[in-house]
Amino acid sequence: MKVKHITIIGLGLIGGSLGLALKKQCGEALKVTGVDHDQETLELAVQRGAVDYSTNDWKRGVEQADIIFLCTPVLQIIPIVEQILPYVKVGGILTDVGSTKGFLAEKLLYMMPSGVHYVSGHPMTGIERSGIMAADRGLFKDKWYILIPEASTSPEAVEIISQTLTWTGARITTMDLYDHDQCAAIISHIPHVVAAALVNLLGKYPALEESFKLVGGGFRDTTRIASSNADMWADICLTNSQPITQSLLQLKELLDEMIQAVEKADRPAIHHFFKRAKVRRDILIEETDSHVV
C-alpha cells in the first residue's frame, strides 16, 4: 500500500507536530486531514500548515484515510474509535500515541472489523507545553518511537506505520506490551508524579512562599514536567495503575533508605545512594546519546 492520505485525530502537541513533520517531508504527495472538537484548533492547524483540511465531522475526517493517528488523551481513544469505525475504509490502519498500551491494545485489537488494522505505538517525546501552538515539526527527530505489535497484529500494517514514521525523523523500535508499560511507568510516569509531588511539597510551607522565588536550575529542571497537561496525566495514571503504584511503593522504600541513613548520620550509606545514582545515570545518558545518529 502506498500511503496517500493520513488523518490525525486530536490536534494537540503530538498530533500537530506529527502533521507538521509529515507535511514538511511529503508536501503535496501526502494529504493530511485533521479532526478535533475545538473550532479554534481546527483553524490554527490549517493556518500553521499541520493539516491540509480540518473538520469536526467523523465521517468526512476519516473516510479517505489510509492511516488514522489517534492523538487524544488516552481515555478518549476507545469512545472515538467506536464513533469512527463505521467510516474507516477497508485496508485502513489505526494507530495511537497513548503513553499506556495494555489498557488500549487489547480492547482495540478486538474491536477492529475485518480488513481494518490496529498498531499500538508510543513516541518517547513530549514537552511540558501542550496544544497546537506548541506543535513543532522537529518534535520526533532522533527520538524513539516505540511500536508494540502483538500476536494478532498485522506485520504488514506494522511495516507501513514504521515506514510512515521514518518521515518524521523518529527512530523506530519495537517492544513487548508488558515491558513497555512497566518501562514507561519507571522512566516517564513516575518522574511526572514525583515532579508534581516536589512542587506540591512547597504548599506545606506557606511561610516560605517568598523565599521559593530563589529557586535555581536544579529545582527548575527536576520539576519541569510538573507543568504538563493535568488531564493527560490523570488518564495515564488511571490506565497504567498497577505498574505506577508498584513503582511508587518502591520509590518510597528508596526514600526510606535515605531517611534512615540521614537519621543515623551514616555517611557511607548516604554517599553510596548518591554515588550509585550518578554512576548509573552517567552511563545511561552516554549510551542513550551514542544511539543518536
Place this chain on the structure above:
Amino acid sequence: MKVKHITIIGLGLIGGSLGLALKKQCGEALKVTGVDHDQETLELAVQRGAVDYSTNDWKRGVEQADIIFLCTPVLQIIPIVEQILPYVKVGGILTDVGSTKGFLAEKLLYMMPSGVHYVSGHPMTGIERSGIMAADRGLFKDKWYILIPEASTSPEAVEIISQTLTWTGARITTMDLYDHDQCAAIISHIPHVVAAALVNLLGKYPALEESFKLVGGGFRDTTRIASSNADMWADICLTNSQPITQSLLQLKELLDEMIQAVEKADRPAIHHFFKRAKVRRDILIEETDSHVV
C-alpha cells in the same frame, strides 16, 4: 576597606567560577590567590586564569587576603578554618559557599578571633559537573546569592562581601538562617535526593536494562542533578539532616496521596494533584523569571 586581595580555598566548580568571574571583572586591580590540596587543580586554576597564584600552603595562601572564600565541601570547612585562622590578618573576612548554614554559622561565628569576621553565604547556582575544568565565569550571573547575617555578624563585613559579589553578576539577597536551611532543603536538597532515587529505581528492574535506553527528555531533566558530586551531597545531607528528613517524610505522604488515588481510580484526586502542581510551578517560574534584570 578597599578589597585588593581575595583568596579562594577549594578550586572546584564554585571556587574556580568565582575566580574566573572576579578576574574577568577586576583584572589587575584584584589579586586572587587559590588554595587547594590537589596539585593538578592548582596548576589548572592558574592556566585557566581563575587565580593569579596558587599554593597548597595555608600561610602563604591566606596571609595577605582581605576576603577568604571557603569553597570546599561543607564538612571540610571547620577543620580548614582551624588551620588558617592563625594566618588571617586583622580586618580579614571569611565567607563560605556551603549549602547548609545552621551547622556552620554558629560554630564559625564563635571561632573568629577579635578583628576577623565571618559572613555566611550561599550562591543558588551549580551544575551537575564539578571540578576546575567545569568552572565558568558566567556561573553566578543573574543567579541569587544569599547572605545570612546573624545578630553578631558585622554589618560592615556583610556590606563588603555584598559589594564584592556584585562583581560576579549575582543578585544579592539576605535571609534568616533557619528559613534558609528549611528552604534549601525543599528547593534544592530534596530534589537532589529524589533525582538520585528515581535513577536508583531503575536498579530494581534489571530485566528492563536495555529498554531504559529509550529514556526521553522528561527523565533526563528530572534526574539531571543525580549526576552531581556524591561527596558534596553526602555532606549536605549530614549537615541539614532535620529539615531534610522532615521534608522527605512529607514527600512520602504526597506520594501516598497519589498511590491511594490511583488505587481507587479517583480521577478528580489524581487530576487535582497534577493541576495544583502545574498552577503553582507556572506561577513560581513566571515570578522568578520576572526578577531577572
